[in-house]
Amino acid sequence: MINIGICDDELHYRSNIKDILKEILQPYHIEYNIYEFSSGEDLLDNYPKNLDILIMDIQMKIINGMDTARKIREFDNNLEIIFMTSFAEFMQEGYEVKAYRYILKPISERKISKNVLPCINEIMKNRNNYLTINVKNYVDRIKIDSITYVETARPNILIYTNDNIYTTKMSISKIEKILSEYGFFRCHNSYIVNLKLVKSMNGNTVVVNGKDIPISKYRVKDLKLAITNVLGDIVC
Structure with a gap:
């Protein structure tokens, strides 16, 4: 519905x-x-x-x-x-x-x-889409549209949602490959953000759910393009 x-x-x-x-x-x-x-x-x-x-x-x-x-x-x-x-x-x-x-x-x-x-x-x-991760001795499924951002905290990966934080040892590159199809962008070697939740960009940081997340200077231009693509056609 x-x-x-x-x-x-x-x-x-x-x-x-x-x-x-x-x-x-x-x-x-x-x-x-x-x-x-x-x-x-x-x-x-x-x-x-x-x-x-x-x-x-x-x-x-x-x-x-x-x-x-x-x-x-x-x-x-x-x-x-x-x-x-x-x-x-x-x-x-x-x-x-x-x-x-x-x-x-x-x-x-x-x-x-x-x-x-x-x-x-x-x-x-x-x-209908979930990210399946291994968490210690069990498998967990996270609804993709609930994910706000992903952070590297070696040796782990932290996956933030609206109301939880999940820890896994899955590589950030593998997570990036999955999430990139759902409006996510790797703005830094250590961060992937949900583009729909980007509040603002200020210099080399992007704000997602009140969190200041760094942007690699080499990815600023691509991030702006990715945000535009997710928002769709500006003039229709």
């Missing part, structure tokens, strides 16, 4: 997006729920459980979409946010709230399809 929210203060936009979603999802036989919200306040006051994707306008009254996203990120880091906007200058701010992609208005079936379908595919892929 995929739970999709539409937040826009104009009814005709909500109705149009809802109709487009029904049209593009029908051939894939995907089970889904669609929730509509007429404002940022409405969304925050009636936030659905397990919301997967939010298609949200940036220019809204009282609380705009960007400020709404900032409040959401205080309690939900898993939601994929797709912003709609008529102005490209808002796109830089999306980095702060880990926006998945942007859709420039006017919206169309092509634009919605181009952004929503890859997002759904990624969600479904991540739900």
